[in-house]
Each structure stands twice: as structure tokens, then as C-alpha cells.
Amino acid sequence: MDRKIIIGITQGDTNGVGYEVIIKSLTDARLLDICVPVVYGSSRAFGFYKKQLPDTDSLNTNIINTAKDFHPKRVNIINCVPDNFRIDPGQPAPEAANASLIALREAVKDLRNGDLDAMVTAPLNKKAVALHFPGFTGHTEFLINEFGVKDGIMCLVADKMRVGVLTNHLPLSQVPSALSTDKILSKLRLMNASLKRDFGIVRPKIAVLGLNPHSGDGGMLGREEIEIINPAIEAAGQENVLAFGAYSPDGFFSTHQQYNFDAVLAMYHDQGLIPFKALAFDTGVNFTAGLPVVRTAPDHGTAYELAGKGTANPMPMKSAIYEAIDIVRNRWNYDQMRENVLKSAPAQEGGSKGGVRGPV
Numbered sequence: 001m002d003r004k005i006i007i008g009i010t011q012g013d014t015n016g017v018g019y020e021v022i023i024k025s026l027t028d029a030r031l032l033d034i035c036v037p038v039v040y041g042s043s044r045a046f047g048f049y050k051k052q053l054p055d056t057d058s059l060n061t062n063i064i065n066t067a068k069d070f071h072p073k074r075v076n077i078i079n080c081v082p083d084n085f086r087i088d089p090g091q092p093a094p095e096a097a098n099a100s101l102i103a104l105r106e107a108v109k110d111l112r113n114g115d116l117d118a119m120v121t122a123p124l125n126k127k128a129v130a131l132h133f134p135g136f137t138g139h140t141e142f143l144i145n146e147f148g149v150k151d152g153i154m155c156l157v158a159d160k161m162r163v164g165v166l167t168n169h170l171p172l173s174q175v176p177s178a179l180s181t182d183k184i185l186s187k188l189r190l191m192n193a194s195l196k197r198d199f200g201i202v203r204p205k206i207a208v209l210g211l212n213p214h215s216g217d218g219g220m221l222g223r224e225e226i227e228i229i230n231p232a233i234e235a236a237g238q239e240n241v242l243a244f245g246a247y248s249p250d251g252f253f254s255t256h257q258q259y260n261f262d263a264v265l266a267m268y269h270d271q272g273l274i275p276f277k278a279l280a281f282d283t284g285v286n287f288t289a290g291l292p293v294v295r296t297a298p299d300h301g302t303a304y305e306l307a308g309k310g311t312a313n314p315m316p317m318k319s320a321i322y323e324a325i326d327i328v329r330n331r332w333n334y335d336q337m338r339e340n341v342l343k344s345a346p347a348q349e350g351g352s353k354g355g356v357r358g359p360v
Contacts, residue, residue, distance in 0.1 A: 004036050004072060005117045005325045008107040011041030011081075012122025015088050015096045016302030017312035019049040022122060024314035025321060026075050027059050035325055038067050038076045038116065040103040046077055048087050053310055067115035080106040089308025097128030104139075108146055111293050118294035118324040122317070123302045126169075137169045140288050143295055151186050152290035155194070155263070156273060156299055157323060158280035162199075162263040163272040164191050164289065175268045179211065179224055184232035187265060192241045194289035195262050197334045198327045207252065207261040208233055208245030209271060215248045229267075249275070282315050285323045294327050296320040 012018030023046070026037055039046065043063055050056050062071040063079065070076045081099040088096075104121065111119050121139050130136045144152040155164045166187055167178050188206060195204035209215075210229060212222035219226055229246045236243040247257065249266070253275040258264050266272030277284060277299065284299030298316030306312045 004034060005328050006036045006038065006067065006070065006115070007321060007324055008067065008110060008116040008119045009037055009039045009321070010103045010107045010119065010121045011039065011045065011100065012103075012124045013092075013096050013100050013128070013302045014042065014045050014081075014085065015091050015093055015307060016123055016125070016304055017307050018100075018122030018124075018302070019045055020053065020307070020310065020312045021298065021314040021317040022046075023050050023053055023056060023059065024312070025318040027056055028318065031318070031321060032073060032075075035321065036070050036072055036076065037321075038064070038070055038078060038110075040078050040080055040107045041099070042081050042083060042085075043077045043079055044083055045087055049308075052308065067110045078106065090304045090306075092125055092128055092302075092304065094128065094131060097125050098132050100124035101129050101132055101136075104142070108143070111295075112147070117328045118296070120317070120320050120324050121295065121297040123298065123300060125302055139286075139295070139297060140168055143288055143291055147291050147293065149290055149292070151190055152288055153187055153190055153194075155191075155287045155289045156276045156280075157285045157287050157296075158276070158283050158319075161258050161276065161280060162195075163258070163276045164263060164265050165269055165272045166265060167268050169269060172268065172270075176211065176224060179228050179267065181228050181232040181235065184208070184229060184265070185235050188232065188236045188241050188243050189239070190290045191263055191265060192236075198287075198289065198294075198330055199262070200330045200334065201262050204242060204262040205260075206236075206241070206243045207247055207257065207264045208243055209249045209252060209264065209266050210246035211267045213248070213250075215246045253279075282313060283319045284316055285320045287323065287327070294324055294331070296324040296327070 009022055060074045062074040062076045064076050081102045085095040107119050110116050126138055140154045153164045154168050155162055167175050191206055192204050195201045211224045216222045216225040225246045233243045233245055249271055286297040286299045288295045298320045300316055
């Protein structure tokens with residue numbers, strides 16, 4: 001419980017700001033006191049960007065072959081991408097996108113094998129990656145598929161604000177047809193479980209946003225709230241999931257109601273991300289809830305326009321690393337407490353000798 005957390009960090013697009021924000025974050029000595037960073041990518045690219053940044057001479061690196069070979073007091077680097085690719089800051093390139101996907105796959109493999117406690121992903125170019133991996137729409141969908149879970153949810157986290165998105169990366173024109181009572185209920189169950197295990201909240205309260213202006217205005221501006229969203233909220237209540245709404249998004253965020261709840265479920269991407277980024281862009285973290293593993297990311301893209309200039313803000317990346325550490329420890333605490341309760345519970349009538357019957 002007290003050991004350092006082993007964090008795998010994927011390089012993202014080598015021509016974006018990924019390496020810069022990673023290097024800037026890891027110059028914070030406090031991080032190396034509580035975690036062991038393992039960077040998946042290229043030591044050559046790491047060195048290229050490190051030379052362009054001030055105050056990084058004290059950052060000691062260690063080249064390793066596998067995550068198991070980590071040095072506990074250094075920044076470990078696994079060279080898993082071809083070493084002959086061109087580094088061209090600010091320019092989208094197929095080899096840079098391919099390298100980001102290779103690094104991601106290697107980190108996922110070690111995460112699945114238990115060699116890492118969590119993974120933090122630097123930003124990549126979705127469109128460019130999709131050329132090598134058709135159908136790729138983002139880290140969230142990729143990881144849900146890789147770990148074979150039935151459902152997952154993209155959550156944006158900053159301090160006491162948490163916003164989950166129902167439909168993730170989906171064209172706006174397809175959002176209404178993608179809504180269903182069962183889908184909303186599934187997301188509410190998942191969010192409720194994540195708030196308990198990942199954030200240590202005993203009785204989470206979740207606000208649900210409507211789809212239409214003024215939440216449909218009683219059916220005058222759309223009936224999705226009446227026919228789909230509100231029935232899901234009622235069904236969640238019957239399962240002891242504390243969900244409330246549907247709230248009109250403009251009035252909800254403008255009156256700061258998000259701070260009265262432990263999380264907010266938005267119906268589509270921009271509905272949740274626009275107010276979140278307006279309020280917490282410098283510290284926002286993207287967290288994939290519902291996975292058997294912990295994955296976080298800074299809440300920004302490749303920012304090609306800033307790449308190679310030394311001006312990228314490392315705070316979102318640093319926040320993503322700290323958030324991953326916190327979630328890992330919260331899960332350890334939650335699972336340990338649950339295990340202790342089950343072990344101490346008396347065997348019920350009809351159970352096997354010395355066994356415990358009950359939920360697992």
C-alpha cells in the first residue's frame with residue numbers, strides 16, 4: 001500500500017507537445033518521490049525535446065527493455081518505436097502517428113500483464129492514427145475494446161468537478177438516435193460504481209443533463225427528456241443510484257450547480273467538454289471509467305502550433321499523473337476494505353463450512 005506507484009506514460013504524437021509536457025512534469029522531484037515513471041516511446045525523441053527545455057539537467061533517465069527493469073529513482077524509458085523516424089515539431093506525419101499507436105499498444109500490454117499500476121497517455125492525432133488503425137476514434141473507445149469491457153465512459157476530472165459523456169466521439173447529428181433509456185442507465189451504474197471505488201465517495205450524487213434547449217421545455221422543444229432521459233433517472237433511483245435531472249445545461253453550469261453533485265452526466269461531447277474546459281482547462285484530466293485498469297490523460301490535444309517552442313503548459317499532464325496515483329490508491333483502499341468486510345462476515349446458513357456467502 002505504501003510503495004511507489006508504477007506509471008506507464010505513452011509518448012503520444014512525436015511532433016506534438018507530448019514529450020515537452022512529459023519532460024516538464026517529470027522535472028518535479030515530488031512526482032519521483034511517489035511514483036516510478038516508465039515512458040513508452042523513443043529515448044532519441046526524449047533527448048531531442050529535453051535539450052530544448054531549460055532546467056532539465058537534473059532529470060536522470062534510465063533506458064530499460066521491460067517495465068520490470070525500472071529504476072525506482074529515475075525516469076525510465078522503453079524504446080519501442082523505430083529509431084529512424086524524423087522528428088518535425090508541429091507537423092502531422094504518418095510515422096509520428098504510427099509511433100504513437102505502437103507506444104500505446106506496448107503500454108497496454110504491460111498494463112494488462114500487471115507490470116504497471118496505471119497508464120497516462122499523451123495526446124495523439126486521431127485522424128492520422130486511423131490511417132494505420134481503421135476505425136480508431138480515440139483512446140477511450142480503443143481501451144474499452146482492448147480490455148473487453150461491456151461499457152465505459154469518458155470522464156473529465158478537475159478538483160471537485162467531474163463530467164462524464166454519454167456518447168463520446170460521435171457526430172452531433174447521430175446523438176439523438178444514439179440515446180436510449182438502457183444506455184443512460186448503464187452509464188449511471190458505471191459512474192456510480194466509479195465514484196465509489198475510484199474517488200472514495202460513499203453515496204455519490206449524479207446530475208443528468210437534458211438533450212434539448214431548456215431540457216425540452218415540457219415537450220415543446222423535444223421529447224427525449226420525457227421519453228428517454230427521465231425514465232432512466234427514475235430507473236436508476238429504483239436501483240439506489242442517486243441520479244437527478246434532467247437539467248438544462250446552460251442554467252446548470254452558469255449557476256455552478258456542478259459543485260452540488262459528485263458528477264455530471266452530459267448527453268454528448270461538447271455539451272460536457274465546453275463548460276468543463278472553460279472552467280478547468282489548465283488542470284483538466286481525462287479519465288476512462290469502467291476499465292479494470294487505471295488510465296488518465298491531460299485534457300488537451302497535440303497542440304501542433306505550440307510544439308517545439310517550449311511554451312506548452314505541463315499542468316494538465318502533471319495533474320493526469322497525480323490523478324492516476326490517487327485513483328490507484330483509492331482502488332487499493334476500497335478493495336482492501338471490501339475484502340476485510342467479506343472475510344470478517346459470519347458464514348450464513350446453507351453456506352459451505354468455513355466459507356462466506358454474499359456479494360463479491
